Amino acid sequence: MRKIATLAIATMAGCAVYPAMAQSNVTLYGIIDTGVARIDNVNGSNVNLLRSGNLLTSRFGFRGTEDLGGGLKAIFNLEAGLSSDTGATNTPFFNRQSWVGLGSDNLGELKMGRMLPTINDVFVASLNASWLGNSTSALDGAGVGAGSSAARFNNMIGGTRVDNAIKYQTPSMSGFKIHAMTAFGEVAGASSAGRILSLGGSYASKNIEAGLVYHERNCAEAGGCAAGKDKDKILGVGGAYLVNGARYGAFYTRQKNALNVRGNDADVLSLLARVPLNGTSWVLGGGFQYLNDKTALNQDVRQFNLAANYLLSKRTQLYALYSHQTVKNGGKAGMYSTTSSTDKQNQFGVGITHTF
Structure with a gap:
């Protein structure tokens, strides 16, 4: 497997094989997730799908x-998204991860390239959105229908990647780590335009995971924020308690000027539980998410999520999922890039996931 991965990297880079062979360790890895989904009320009609990524996003890297x-x-890490139902890949090809850096047990890690933001690094373990019933239906603006109420926000937890980024993470100090990231907007004549800054801290022990992160994105205009726009600011705090293989967590974000739209503010609360059934191969998960829309529209969103997973092995599992979303004050529900014609939407899914 190592030789295959090394040869593939050398071929794609258009380089001689010799430099790639100098790597001490190269690993090919991935996830293939395919299942059947039923979504009710997609623009007024129900739809049945054979879909990639019901539970976990299909990928290889x-x-x-x-x-x-x-x-x-x-x-280094190069990771591409994959649609296992059609064989299609995303554009750009390595759209999920594309970075290189240096690491040290004593000094930490410094990376440069396209990466997940610091806020995702700190909280993804505690949020564990995939166990909430549908990994792409978390109420953070990522993966929801473009016309839905939730799509007006994005607290950067749902897998939004950042280009042109530099990220640093300290080594663990009695369980504590400091995380920092900046990303260049690359706007000529305006070094701060589109710039991202992020700073956070995390703690991890046998039973507790916790973190606090601040994240901001400047307006992309060279002359500063245009009328009706402002700096996007996100503050997040959360954690999880782990006991006997089970995980119970809570996560909260406060976002001001989401997507750089002035006054587009919202709070998001996520609660989760993931519990293995002792003596069996079953793992049950459930969660509740609430988006408090603080704009004049006041289109608050509530979502319930359930999951049942049956572990065939350490790498292969079967799953069944259910998600239900409701929106206040005439807002449109929307999950996984679909939009309802009303304030409600349901998703059902069953499938299989294999990791390698």
């Missing part, structure tokens, strides 16, 4: 390290 001596190592 390469990650590698090279030992540079003295505790220092070179690290």
